[in-house]
Structures are given as structure tokens and as C-alpha cells.
Amino acid sequence: MLSLRDATLPDRHWIDFVLRHVDPALSVTRTLARIAAIRVETSDIKTFVLRPSKGALAFAAGQSVPVRVTLGGVVYERPYSPISEPGERDLSISVKHHPGGVVSSWLHERAAVGDLVELGEPAGDFVLPPSFPARLLFVAGGSGISAVYAVLRHALRERHEIDATLLYYARRPADFAFADALHALERRHPALRVHLLAQQPDDGTPSAGRLSPAQLDALVPDHLQREVFACGPAPLLDAASAHWSAAGCAARLHRESFAPLPDARDDAAARTVVPVTFRRSARTVDGGGPTLLAIAEAAGLRPATGCRMGICRTCTCTKIAGRVRDRVTGAVDDAPMSRVRLCVSEPLGPVTLDL
Ligand code: FES
CATH class of the missing domain: 3.10.20.30 (Beta-grasp domain)
Structure with a gap:
């Protein structure tokens, strides 16, 4: 039997149906966001500034936000770590173009300012604990820099003098996203060290080399005493896990991977x-x-x-x-x-x- 409440309150989806005809960005059941700006960061990374219709989205630095797009009637969802600060009205995500990737290809090749996407609930535990240690080490590879950049900036905002080192790996010097912003942070924060480690420099300088015990000893001699936040491709994270586990410090390593897992056909x-x-x-x-x-x-x-x-x-x-x-x-x-x-x-x- 219909209750008075059922009879008098329109269904939320019906309200959405009506709202859609007023403004496609309005919804009571979903969080929609318009693309407000698009910035080119590197040859394969673009930043999309998203303006949620319901105002700032609540999330913690380092968490990821599901971004949904509907293409050909099919809903696709991918998680991205916002690089904007929690509390800001606009949400910025940096997306690496994966050739053949449905969502990243649409964002890079088709999406335009004014297009709508849907945002899901932020999730993930790649976040700083409320009282974080005085010495931190960040390790980022490829597009893993987004989550690391967010957590690093949060740490610096909370404690200006924090002793932090960033090891950021990319193939070529031109592949480092946010390089200018990272060096600007380094100038503003006296105890921050940023190392951009190009694997295949194109200026004749030798490769910076992959993450290894010898490299860690050289660049961050006290790395085993630091709390470590690492995000990047599986080989980088596996090398980090092997090193910190062998040293009996696995609990200090917080890792996050954004590489899609192999699907059923791969193995x-x-x-x-x-x-x-x-x-x-x-x-x-x-x-x-x-x-x-x-x-x-x-x-x-x-x-x-x-x-x-x-x-x-x-x-x-x-x-x-x-x-x-x-x-x-x-x-x-x-x-x-x-x-x-x-x-x-x-x-x-x-x-x-x-x-
Ligand atoms: S679908 Fe997100 S954790 Fe499985």
C-alpha cells in the first residue's frame, strides 16, 4: 500500500528526469561535473579541471575519485587521484593517455570544455595518518605522481618544515608532469628534496637508473627511517616492496598502484x-x-x-x-x-x- 510519504514525494529518479531538461548538470541522485578547463602537462598527460554541480567534493589528499563517462550507451568508470586540494570548488585530475584505453582516449581525444562527467565516492587509504612522522619519502613513477603530489602537498601544508624527499621516475625529462611546480615547492620548503630521475635522458646525460638499494643509499641515506608513500607501475612498487621487506621495514611502505590488472585473456x-x-x-x-x-x-x-x-x-x-x-x-x-x-x-x- 502507498504511504502518504510515497504518494507525496516524487521519486528521486523522476526528479532527475525533470532536472535533466532544465540543466543536464543537475541531479539529486548523482554528482555531475562539467569540464571547466583542460591543461596539457606532458605529451601524454592532461589535467582536467572538473566543476561539480553540487560544490566541492569531500575527499582526502591521496584518495581516488571514480570518474564515469557514458560512451555509446555504456558506462565506463576509472579512478583518478585529484591533484587539487581538498575543499577547493574545482576538482583537478591528471590523466595519462593509455592508447586503447577507453576512458583516457576519450578524455584526451574527444572531451571538451563544457562536457559532463559523473563522479563517484572518493575512496582509498593512500593518505597520511592524522599525526604523521617528521621524515617522509615519496616515490612516484609515471602517472603515479598524481597521488604522490597530492599527499606531498598536503604534508607540506600541514608542516612547512617537514623533512621530505621525492624520487620521481619517468622515461624522458619531458615526461615529468608538474616539474616546475615541484621545483617551486622545493624552493619554498627548505627541507624538501626533489629528484627527477629520467630513465632515458635525451640530452646525452646517463640514465638516472631504476630504484635500487644503491640508489636509495646515495640519494636518501636514511630512507629506512622514513615513512614511505609510493605510487606507480608494478615493477617500481615491487622493487620498493622487496627492498623494504628485506630490511624488515615493510610496515613503513605505503603503496598504491593505478596500473590496470591483467584481464582474463592476459594470463x-x-x-x-x-x-x-x-x-x-x-x-x-x-x-x-x-x-x-x-x-x-x-x-x-x-x-x-x-x-x-x-x-x-x-x-x-x-x-x-x-x-x-x-x-x-x-x-x-x-x-x-x-x-x-x-x-x-x-x-x-x-x-x-x-x-
Ligand atoms: S571494483 Fe573497486 S575494488 Fe573491486
Whole structure:
């Protein structure tokens, strides 16, 4: 039976339908944002200044914000770390163009000032703790500089004199985004050191080399005493993890990866086929991985997803039983009734999910 409340309050989606005819940027169910400006940072990185219709979006420096675009009737979502400061009205994201990437290609090749995108809920724990240590080390590779730049600026805003070092790796000198801004920060903050480490300099100088114990000892002799925030491609993060783990300091290393995980086609040959049971759906399938999400979708199920790379936690589900490996952290989980992220969990044996 309809209650008075149901009868008198229009459905929120109906309100959206009406609002859309007044202004496509208005919505009571979604956070929409117009592209207010586009800046070229490097040959393959552009910054998009987004103006949310509902005012400033609440997020913490280092978190990522899902950006959704609808192309050909299909909604695509990718997480990006804002480089603008929390509380600012406009939200700025810097996007690296991945040839073949649907969202980054649209943003780089088609998007124009005035276009609308949708923003999701900010998420992620690549953030400074409320009382952070006096000495910090930041490690960034490629587009991982966005999250690192946001956290670094937050640290400097909170403590002007903080002792911080940035190691920023890119292929060529022209590939360093925000280079001028980083050097300006270095001039303003006496205890900040910025090292731009080009792997393939085009001016005849030798390569700065990849992250290694010898390089760390040379550039940051006290690196093992620092709290470390690293974001970049998997080889850089794996090298960092190996070094800090071998030194018994793994807990000091906070890492974030934005590289898309391989999809089902990439490592089909390496996967093991295991039975996966979806308890609520009363289905058991031979899981052909590589992730529980891929197995669920291949079985015709449509669990909620967002980033599909282990960041937003939208796909988190209860694992009733079974042994899985987290493809981001490498952690193996065989505890019953544990919460797992489907998009990055790889079954190592029979698994039962509450799905
Ligand atoms: S979809 Fe975002 S963590 Fe799985």
C-alpha cells in the first residue's frame, strides 16, 4: 500500500528526469561535473579541471575519485587521484593517455570544455595518518605522481618544515608532469628534496637508473627511517616492496598502484580451474579466473563494481570458505567468512562466496 510519504514525494529518479531538461548538470541522485578547463602537462598527460554541480567534493589528499563517462550507451568508470586540494570548488585530475584505453582516449581525444562527467565516492587509504612522522619519502613513477603530489602537498601544508624527499621516475625529462611546480615547492620548503630521475635522458646525460638499494643509499641515506608513500607501475612498487621487506621495514611502505590488472585473456594459460560456488545464486562453476570477479561475470552474475582494480572496494563480498590470493598485495587468505575484493582475488582452490 502507498504511504502518504510515497504518494507525496516524487521519486528521486523522476526528479532527475525533470532536472535533466532544465540543466543536464543537475541531479539529486548523482554528482555531475562539467569540464571547466583542460591543461596539457606532458605529451601524454592532461589535467582536467572538473566543476561539480553540487560544490566541492569531500575527499582526502591521496584518495581516488571514480570518474564515469557514458560512451555509446555504456558506462565506463576509472579512478583518478585529484591533484587539487581538498575543499577547493574545482576538482583537478591528471590523466595519462593509455592508447586503447577507453576512458583516457576519450578524455584526451574527444572531451571538451563544457562536457559532463559523473563522479563517484572518493575512496582509498593512500593518505597520511592524522599525526604523521617528521621524515617522509615519496616515490612516484609515471602517472603515479598524481597521488604522490597530492599527499606531498598536503604534508607540506600541514608542516612547512617537514623533512621530505621525492624520487620521481619517468622515461624522458619531458615526461615529468608538474616539474616546475615541484621545483617551486622545493624552493619554498627548505627541507624538501626533489629528484627527477629520467630513465632515458635525451640530452646525452646517463640514465638516472631504476630504484635500487644503491640508489636509495646515495640519494636518501636514511630512507629506512622514513615513512614511505609510493605510487606507480608494478615493477617500481615491487622493487620498493622487496627492498623494504628485506630490511624488515615493510610496515613503513605505503603503496598504491593505478596500473590496470591483467584481464582474463592476459594470463589464461597460467590459471588453475577450480570450482567456485555462489551460495545465494545456488550456482557452482568451474572457475576459469583469473579473478573471482571474472569468474562471477563469466557465470552471468553482475556483482557491483567500480574501479575493477582493488581501490574502491565496491566489489567487496564475503568469502564463506576457500583460499584466495590478493593479486595486489600477494596476501593469501584462507580464513572462513572473510571479506574479499572480487576484482583482485584469485582463487587458489575451491571457493564459496556469499553471492
Ligand atoms: S571494483 Fe573497486 S575494488 Fe573491486
